[in-house]
Amino acid sequence: MRTVILRSSDGADHIVSSEAASLSRTVQSLLEELEAKEGEESPLIVPLPNVCDCTLRKVLQYCIQHTEPGTNLTGRIHVSETRRRDLEVWDRNYMLVSTDELYHLVMAAHYLNVPGLLELCCEGIANLIRGKSPQHVRQHFGLVNNFEKAEEEDIRRTNLWALVDEKELAKK
Amino acid sequence: MFGKRAVDLVKELSAAGPDALPPYNDEQVRLVLEEIQEHSATLKELSGVLNEKKRQREAELEERGEPSTSVSFGEFPEETSAFIVHHTSILRNKRLLLTYMKERMDRIKRLRWQQRSLPEDVKQNLSQSEIEWFTTYSQLLSGYMRRDTGIGMDLTLDEAPPKDPDMYVRVLRDYGEVAFSMGSVVLKKGSTHFLPRAEADPLIREGVLCPSQSGPIEAFNSSNDYAGQRTPPAFTHLPEEIWLRIASLLSTEQWAKASGACRALRQLQLERIYIPARDDWVYPIVLEWLMRRMGSARSVVFDGWPVSDGARVFYMQHNNLALQAPLYPAELPRLAILTVSAERPEGVPPVF
Numbered sequence: 001m002r003t004v005i006l007r008s009s010d011g012a013d014h015i016v017s018s019e020a021a022s023l024s025r026t027v028q029s030l031l032e033e034l035e036a037k038e039g040e041e042s043p044l045i046v047p048l049p050n051v052c053d054c055t056l057r058k059v060l061q062y063c064i065q066h067t068e069p070g071t072n073l074t075g076r077i078h079v080s081e082t083r084r085r086d087l088e089v090w091d092r093n094y095m096l097v098s099t100d101e102l103y104h105l106v107m108a109a110h111y112l113n114v115p116g117l118l119e120l121c122c123e124g125i126a127n128l129i130r131g132k133s134p135q136h137v138r139q140h141f142g143l144v145n146n147f148e149k150a151e152e153e154d155i156r157r158t159n160l161w162a163l164v165d166e167k168e169l170a171k172k
Numbered sequence: 173m174f175g176k177r178a179v180d181l182v183k184e185l186s187a188a189g190p191d192a193l194p195p196y197n198d199e200q201v202r203l204v205l206e207e208i209q210e211h212s213a214t215l216k217e218l219s220g221v222l223n224e225k226k227r228q229r230e231a232e233l234e235e236r237g238e239p240s241t242s243v244s245f246g247e248f249p250e251e252t253s254a255f256i257v258h259h260t261s262i263l264r265n266k267r268l269l270l271t272y273m274k275e276r277m278d279r280i281k282r283l284r285w286q287q288r289s290l291p292e293d294v295k296q297n298l299s300q301s302e303i304e305w306f307t308t309y310s311q312l313l314s315g316y317m318r319r320d321t322g323i324g325m326d327l328t329l330d331e332a333p334p335k336d337p338d339m340y341v342r343v344l345r346d347y348g349e350v351a352f353s354m355g356s357v358v359l360k361k362g363s364t365h366f367l368p369r370a371e372a373d374p375l376i377r378e379g380v381l382c383p384s385q386s387g388p389i390e391a392f393n394s395s396n397d398y399a400g401q402r403t404p405p406a407f408t409h410l411p412e413e414i415w416l417r418i419a420s421l422l423s424t425e426q427w428a429k430a431s432g433a434c435r436a437l438r439q440l441q442l443e444r445i446y447i448p449a450r451d452d453w454v455y456p457i458v459l460e461w462l463m464r465r466m467g468s469a470r471s472v473v474f475d476g477w478p479v480s481d482g483a484r485v486f487y488m489q490h491n492n493l494a495l496q497a498p499l500y501p502a503e504l505p506r507l508a509i510l511t512v513s514a515e516r517p518e519g520v521p522p523v524f
Binding site: 103 | 407409410411413414417418419421422426427429430431432433434435436437438
C-alpha cells in the first residue's frame with residue numbers, strides 16, 4: 001500500500017495511506033495527476049493550501065476510520081452489519097465538536113470533496129438548526145441580522161405558520 | 173366608599189412606577205387605620221344589637237313555650253349583612269395596607285441588591301421603621317456574604333445567571349500572557365478574545381478587559397490555535413451549496429423558521445418544499461410564503477394537495493406562475509420547478 005504526504009496550509013506533513021487519502025476526491029485526482037507526472041517511485045506530496053493543520057488532522061481521522069481493514073474502496077456493500085453500526089457510532093462521536101471546528105470541517109470537506117464527511121457535517125449543522133428560533137440560529141452560527149426592520153416584521157409574519165406549530169406543541 | 177383610602181394608597185404606589193419609592197404616606201395610612209377603628213367600633217355596636225335582639229327573640233319564644241335553640245342570626249338579615257359588610261371592609265383594608273407595606277419593602281430590598289446602599293434622596297421618603305428594616309436586612313446580607321463567617325462571595329454582583337459561560341472581551345491595555353483554563357492568551361491592547369466569563373471577570377474589574385458586544389468577524393483566520401483565540405463561527409461564509417444541502421435535511425417548516433436569521437439564508441431557493449398544512453387557516457399564510465419564496469421559479473407543481481381552481485387563479489394572478497396539475501418530475505433543473513407537497517388534514521375544506 002502506498003503512502004502519501006498531505007501538506008497543510010501551515011506546512012505540517014501528514015503521512016497517510018493513499019487509500020485513506022483517496023476518500024477525498026480532490027486529493028484523488030491530484031494523486032492521479034502526480035503519479036502520471038512523477039512516476040511510481042518518487043514520494044507523493046500533496047499540498048493543501050486551503051486546509052489548516054488541525055482541521056486536516058480531524059479530516060484524516062475520518063478518512064482513516066472509514067478505510068480501516070474491513071472496508072474497501074469498492075463500496076460499502078461489502079461492509080458487515082456490525083462494522084456499519086460501529087462506524088455510525090463513531091461518526092456520532094466524531095461530530096461532537098465546537099461550532100467553529102464544525103465550520104472548518106465542513107469547509108475542508110467541501111474543498112477536499114469527501115462526500116461522506118460533507119454529508120455528516122451537513123447533518124450535524126442541520127441538527128443544530130433544528131428547533132432553533134431565527135434569533136438562536138443567528139447567535140449560534142455568528143450570522144448577522146441584515147434585514148431592515150420592516151422586512152424582518154414581514155418575514156416574521158409570513159413565517160408564522162412555521163412558528164405556530166411550536167406553540168401548539170408547547171400547549172400539548 | 174369603604175376601603176377607598178387604602179385603594180388610593182396602593183394606586184399611588186403603582187402610579188409611581190415599578191421601581192420608584194414615593195414618600196411614605198403616613199397620613200393616609202393613619203386615616204386607613206382610623207377607618208378600621210371605626211369599622212371595629214360599628215361592629216362592636218352591631219354585635220351588641222344583634223345579641224340583644226337574639227335574646228329578646230329567645231325570651232319571646234320561651235314565653236310561648238317553644239324551644240329557644242332554633243334562633244339564629246339569619247333571622248335578622250339587616251343587621252347581619254351590615255355586620256358582614258363591615259367585617260369584610262376591615263379585611264380588605266388590612267390586605268391593602270399589607271400590600272402597600274410589602275410592595276415598598278420589596279422595592280427597598282431591591283435597592284439593597286442593586287445599589288447596595290440607601291441613596292439619600294430615597295431615604296427621605298422612607299418611614300422610620302422602613303429605614304430600620306433596611307439597616308437590619310443589609311447587615312444580615314453582608315454577614316451572610318462575609319468571607320470569615322459567611323460564604324465569602326458577593327452575591328449582588330451577578331443577580332441573573334450569565335447567559336453564556338463565555339464572553340467576548342476587548343483588551344484595554346497590554347497585560348502580557350495570562351493562563352486561562354483553555355490555554356494561555358497574550359493580552360494585547362485592542363485585541364478581542366472569547367474567554368470564560370468567570371475567568372475574565374477579575375480582569376474586567378482590574379480594568380484590563382472590557383466586555384465587548386461581539387467578536388471580530390474579520391479576525392477569523394485559519395490559525396490552528398483554537399485555544400485562547402476562539403473566534404466566532406463564521407458561518408456566513410459557508411458556500412450556498414452547503415447551505416442548500418443543510419436545508420434539504422431539515423423540514424420545510426424548520427427551514428422557514430431558520431431562514432429568518434439573515435438575508436443569505438433567506439435567498440436560498442429550496443428544491444423541495446413540503447408543507448403539511450394542519451389547519452385551514454394556515455393556507456393563506458402558507459400560500460403567501462410560497463409566493464415569496466418562488467419568485468424565481470418558473471412553474472410550481474402541487475403534489476398531493478388538492479388545490480381548488482380558485483386557488484390556482486389566485487396564485488397565477490399574484491405570481492405569474494403556471495400551476496400544473498399534479499405531476500411527478502423525476503429530474504428537473506433547480507429553480508425551474510418547485511415541487512410543493514402539502515398535506516391537507518382530513519375533513520378540512522379548501523379555503524379558496
